[in-house]
Amino acid sequence: MFELNIKKVAMSAVAVTALTAGTAAAQEACTNYTVSDGDTLATIAIAAYGTSNYQPIFNANRNTITNPNALEEGLVLALPCEDGSLPNGQTAQEIIAAEEARAASVKRSSVYEPPIKLVTGNGWAPFADETLNGGGFITRLGTTALQRGGNARDYSVSFVDDWNSHLETLLPLGAFDVSMAWNMPDCTNRSYEWSWETEVRCTQFDSSVPVYDVVIGFYSLPESDYAGATTLGDLKGSTICRMDGWFIHDLEAAGLRAPDATLMQPITARECLDAVLTGVADVATFEVQLFADTKSEMGLTEKDIVENPFVTTLSSLRFISHRSNPFGKQYLAMLNRGMNEMRESGEWYAIVSDTLREHNEKLMAASN
Structure with a gap:
């Protein structure tokens, strides 16, 4: 893996507008930032870009960040630029x-x-x-x-x-x-009861090396008891919404399946966020890029729905082929x-x- 010294990637035009609006912040795009006590990737992204979508920061620092929920104080992160430039000075x-x-x-x-x-x-x-x-x-x-x-x-x-x-x-x-791209479970982990979906993925398909690592967030109402969960296990007893066709092996491995949790699986991310807003679901969970996009499309703010700062899961997208x-x-x-x-x-x-x-x-x- 190549090392990123300056680390610049394209960020959203919303972020650029926020930066040029003149609000000074300790976290600035196109700079290296030293993590302080209490920082999270989301708070850094909001300060630097005006958006809670921290997936680009995670991409730029993938070799350094081992746990997006536990940034070590003193860790130096490269905050990407908006122009797509890469560390060697060339544009993408x-x-x-x-x-x-x-x-x-x-x-x-x-x-x-x-x-x-x-x-x-x-x-x-x-x-x-x-x-x-x-x-x-x-x-x-x-x-x-x-x-x-x-x-x-x-x-x-x-x-x-x-x-x-x-x-x-x-x-x-x-x-x-070959189908692109799928989240594959850890097929060596038999410590929990596999669902049909996990059984199929592990026994009928082969997969490539990781293609892209996504951060999966967990979202709830600010006043919800589950907003302060510190582990996946704390979500037991809740109704969880993740879209149909998405992987659920991270939830299964944490024991978040019937009867300890209820799973809703509508078609879209918007339906999951609507379910949380109307009280039909306690928690919505999917990747952070999609959350930022959907929240923006729905006109939601942090007063409406919040990301849990302690609970995330990581999953690698891969290419798969059938063993036949x-x-x-x-x-x-x-x-x-x-x-x-x-x-x-x-x-x-x-x-x-x-x-x-x-x-x-x-x-x-x-x-x-």
């Missing part, structure tokens, strides 16, 4: 262009090999969505990886929005080779090689930051 676009030019100069084999059939789904911007350049950054990372690390493999990309169908029919029947696919492990190995090279060259970080910039610009345009 410059790094991507240089890597594409280098890959184009590699001699390709004349032996025909069928394109690898990739599938993902819409409605999960900035991760996967046809409206974004390259289909979102998870899609861009997958397609780029097939041209890096010694790979030169053709591919096709399809978007099937019924995510559950990827697991239930599309990959098992061989309609596609005779070439599945080979394709995943190719993706792994490409991903490893992209992390070393900085292209991984460039693609992520470039897509975040595009996504946030679209959100700003839609709000105007």
Whole structure:
């Protein structure tokens, strides 16, 4: 993994506006910040960017942050810039262009090999969505990886929005080779009773190396008893909302399943936040980027709904193939090689930051 010395990535235009409005803060974008006692990633993000979405800070400091809930006093964090520049002074676009030019100069084999059939789904911007350049950054990372690390493999990309169908029919029947991107449980942990979903993921699918680490937050009303929970176990007895098709193995492992907790699974994040606001659910839980976007779309503030500062889970998005696919492990190995090279060259970080910039610009345009 390449080291980030200045660490600059694209942040939201909302953040830029907040910075240029003139409010002075100890935490400023494009600087290194030393963590003080009581700091959290969310409070740092709010002070530096005017948004509670701290996923970009987490991305920029992934090698340093081991637990987003427990920042050590004195830890030095690089706070990303809004312009997409990377530590070596190149912009994200410059790094991507240089890597594409280098890959184009590699001699390709004349032996025909069928394109690898990739599938993902819409409605999960900035991760996967046809409206974004390259289909979102998870899609861009997958397609780029097939041209890096010694790979030169053709591919096709399809978007099937019924995510559950990827697991239930599309990959098992061989309609596609690899699906992007999925949270995989720790399949070595049998200390809890696996759900059908966890059983299927662990016994029927193989997965790539981690592609992107997401922080999963837990959100409740400010006055809720669960707002001050310090462990996942403290959420026992609650009604928890996480969307249909999302993983639940982190909840299962903490004992948050019937009869100790009630799980709601609507379709959208907005429905989960509505359930908390109306008292139908006690806690909503999904990744912090989606929370920041949905909260903004709904016009909510910290007076309406808050993120628990003590309880989060981490999960890695991966590429998966079905074990019945005779070439599945080979394709995943190719993706792994490409991903490893992209992390070393900085292209991984460039693609992520470039897509975040595009996504946030679209959100700003839609709000105007």
